[in-house]
Every structure is written in structure tokens, then in C-alpha cells.
Amino acid sequence: MIENVRTSNVQRFAGFGALYDQNRPTAPQEVVKLITTYLQHKPQTVVDVGCGTGLSTFIWLDEAKQIIGVEPNDDMRSVAISKWESIHKPDNMRFVKRLSHELELPSASADVITCSQSFHWMEPQSTLREFARVLRPGGIFAAYDCDWPPALDWKIEEQYKRLLALGDARALELAPPEQQAHKWDKEGHLQQIRDSGLFRYAREIVFHNWETCDAERYASLAFSQGGLQTALKLGAAELQAEFSAFREQVAEAFGGEEREILFGYRLRMGVV
Template identity: 70%
Template sequence: MIEHIRTSNVKRFTGFGALYDGSRPTAPQEVIQILTAYLGRKPQTVVDVGCGTGLSSFLWIDDADQIIGVEPSDDMRAVAVAKWEAMDKPASLIFQNGLSHELGLPSGSADIVTCSQSFHWMEPQSTLREFARILRPGGVFAAYDCDWPPVIDWQIEQQYLKLTTLGDQRAVELAPEHEQAHKWKKDEHLKQIEASGLFRYAREIVFHNWESCDANRYVNLALSQGSLQTALKLGAKELESEAAEFRELVEKAFAGEERSILFGYRMRIGIV
């Protein structure tokens, strides 16, 4: 059963790597500041699991000796590798295929393991056992996620939620049961870390980050949600009219200008 879920979860991110990379937020510098503070030094090795297009891996390029981005989706990983190649292939950063519960890395080889908006796609307890195995004593695991939608305007946010909720519903209705993706609850991440018994300290940290955004990017933030993309691929044509209505509302509000939007973040950490 778990293997079916893992396969479906990986397949969910096929076909929209470029859209995802061009619209999703880059992890803020607070991530580095918080995790380096808990580690107590510059990390030698950071392993970014479920790294997608590398938005959360490139973040560490000047702040860790080695970064390993692990991503099972070929489409997502291809975008990350293309960006890495465009940077002249920095030796400190590599991307590899892998699943969270069997990373294939040596025991005690990592200082920090991160999951940026990805831990909810992983079976938590087998994943946490693998993370604890590869972390050095005193090493830090961090799962961090941003809240959706980003703060901008209540009417835009309301329409965003309407669109993505419909995408969730139609994805469930149209996908065969054995192909449906499964998400574990984000608000139970801390409980999962504590229940594993593998970490001597665990807590939740809340922070935020302002970013500049134009209308097209804000619309694409909604369109880059996996359930919406799944429903569209499965033929939910009614979502196209809802998306067009959402775009019209956003473009009217932005009026051709960039605006500041607020991403709220929730990080759950465990220290081995």
C-alpha cells in the first residue's frame, strides 16, 4: 500500500517543473540562520530531500561545504540540474534520484537534513528513521512549509482558495483510487518527530518573508498546486474557466504593477 502511495506521490509532480520553479517562493535566509544557529557551526553537508527544482538547495550554496539535493521526480530534478549546469556546475552541489526512506547515503554523514514543502508527501516514520540514521550527533532535521495562499488581498485569497479547493475535489473524483496521491497532515509534523523517539529535542518555529510579485506569478502560484495540475491533466475542463476568472481578478488588482506579498512559514525541527 505504501509503495503505491509513494509512486502516486512522485507522479503527481510530472509535467509542470518549469511552472513550479518560476512561481514558487525561494526559501528565505531565515532558514539558514535558524538551522546554523541550532547546529552551532557552518554545516559540512546539507541534504535537501524532496528538493524539487532545487529552490531550497541552491539556498545553501555559500553556507555549506556540500549540498545534496534528493528528488524522485525526473521532471523536477531536470529543472534543478539545468539551473546547476547554467551556474557552471558548482562542485559543492549535486542532485540525485532517491526516496526519503532509502537515501543511499552513509550513516552519520549529514549535519542538516531539510524538507522544504515536501515532508507531507513522505511516509513519516520510515523517513524519520532514515534521516536520523544519516545525521551526525547534534545534527538537525527541519521540515518547513509556507502557508497558502500568500497574503495580498482578501478577495484574491478567497478566489485562490475556491480554485485550489475545486482542484483538490476534482483530482480525487477523476483519479483512479490506486493512482491518487496521499498527503500526511502538516500540522502533525511535530507530533511525528516527537513520536519517533529519535530526536532529543523538537519544536516548531514560525517566521515570514515578504517577496515582490506580479500578477502572472501570483496566478501561477495557484496553478502550480499539484492537485490542480492533476485535475487539469485528467480533463477537468471547468477548472479552466475558474482559472480565467481568477486571473482576471488578480490582473485587475495588480494593475500591471508588482506588489509585495507575504509568505508565512512553519518549521518543525528535530535534533538528534
């Protein structure tokens, strides 16, 4: 059962790596500052698990001696590798194909393990056991996520949520039971860390980040959501019309100008 879930969760993100990378937010520098504040020194090794296209990996490039991006989805990882190649292949960074509960890294070898927008796709307890094994004493695990949709306009946000709900519902209807992805509740991340008994301290930190955005990117943020993309891949062509209507509403709200949008973040961390 759990192996089918892992396979479905990995495959959920196949086929839209470029769309994801072009529109999703880059992890803010506050993540680095927060984690290194608790670590109390510059990390030697950072492991970014479920790193996708590297949006959460490259922020560590000048902040750690070694950075390992772990991503099991080939499409997502290929985008990350292409970006790594475009900056002349820094030798302190690499990307590998592995699963969260089987990192294949030495015990007590990492200072920091992060999961950006990804921990809810991992079976939590086997993953946390592996993370605790790989972390050095005093090392930090941090799972952080942004809230959807980003803050802009209540009418647009309502339509954003409606579009995502339609995508999730159609994906559930069209996917065979053995191919359906499973998402663990993000609100349960902190309790999972505590319940594991593997971390001596755990807490949640809330912060935010403003970004400049145009109408096309805001609409594409919704289009890059996994449920909508899964439903489209499974044949829910009617969602294209729903998205086109949403894009028009967003364009009208932006009025041809760029706007500041706010991403709210929630970081749940544990110290081993």
C-alpha cells in the same frame, strides 16, 4: 499500499517543473540562519530531500561544504540540474534520484537534512528513521512550509482557496483509487518528530518573508498547485475557465503594478 502511495505522490509533480520553478518562492535565507544557529557551526553536509527544482537547495551553496538535493521526480530534478549546469556545475552540489526512506547515504554523514514543502508527501516514520540514521549526533532535521495563499487581499485569497479546493476535488474524482496521492497533515509534523523517539529536542518556529510579485506570478502560484495540475492532467478541462476568471480577478487587484506579498512559514525541527 504504501508503495502505491509513494509512486502516486512522486508522479503528482510530473509535467510542470518549469511552471513550479518560475513561480514558487525561493526558500528564504532565514532558513539557513535558523538552522545554523541551532547547529552552532557551518554545516559540512546538507541533504535537501524532496528538493523539487532546487528552490530550497541553492540557498546552501555558499553555506555548506557539500549539498545533496534528493528528488525522485524526473521533471522536477531535471530543472534543478539545468540550473546547476547554468552556474557552471559547482562541484560541492549534486542532485540524485532517491526516496526519503532510502537515501543511500552513509550513517552519521550529514549535519542537516531539510524538507521544504515536501515532508507531507513522505511516509513520516520510515522517513524519520532514515533521517536519524544519516544525521550526525547533534545534527538537525527541519521540515518547513509556507502557508497558502500568500497574504495580499482577502477577496483574492478566498478565490485562491476556492480554486485549489476545486482542483483537489476533481483530482480525487478522476484518479483511480490506486493512483491517488496521499498528503500527511502538516500540522502533525512536530508530533511525528516527537513520536518517533529519535530526536532529543523538537520545536516549531514561525517566521515570514516578503516578496515582490506581479499579477501573473500571483495567479501562477495558484496554477502551480499539485491538485489543480493533477486534475487538468486527468481531463478536468473546465478548470481552465475557472483559472482564467481567477487570473482576471488578480489582474484587477494588482492594477498593472507590482505588489508586496507575505509568505508565512512554519519550520518544525528535531535535533538528534
